[in-house]
Amino acid sequence: MAEDLSPLTDPEIDERLRGMPGWSRAGDEITRTFSIRYHGGVALIVHVADVERLIGHHADIDLRWESVRFGITTHDADHKLTEADFDLARRIDGIAAAHGAV
Numbered sequence: 001m002a003e004d005l006s007p008l009t010d011p012e013i014d015e016r017l018r019g020m021p022g023w024s025r026a027g028d029e030i031t032r033t034f035s036i037r038y039h040g041g042v043a044l045i046v047h048v049a050d051v052e053r054l055i056g057h058h059a060d061i062d063l064r065w066e067s068v069r070f071g072i073t074t075h076d077a078d079h080k081l082t083e084a085d086f087d088l089a090r091r092i093d094g095i096a097a098a099h100g101a102v
Ligand SMILES: C[C@H](O)[C@H](O)[C@H]1CNC2=NC(N)=NC(=O)C2=N1
Pocket: 056, 057, 058, 059, 072, 073, 074, 075, 076, 077
């Protein structure tokens, strides 16, 4: 899938985050932590991984007993933030909601 991997500017990043409650910027990645009990988190990750494989964009994922943290940046853009990161984040929000993660 041809995608625009040009790094976003700080104002563009801030503008996108304003419409994505729960997500925040940590350096050159965006991150969100969902509360969900362990086995729910495993199922959530499997679902997210399926979508990541389809879109060719992957998050760093931290699975714990009561939470799952996603961190996203674009490796191919020298680990800068691009539109692909926000696209994946929006997809994760929809999947997490379907799994009852908050
Ligand atoms: C060939 C493969 O699609 C690319 O290496 C993809 C894989 N997943 C990726 N994930 C992320 N987060 N950034 C990338 O630049 C990236 N590139």
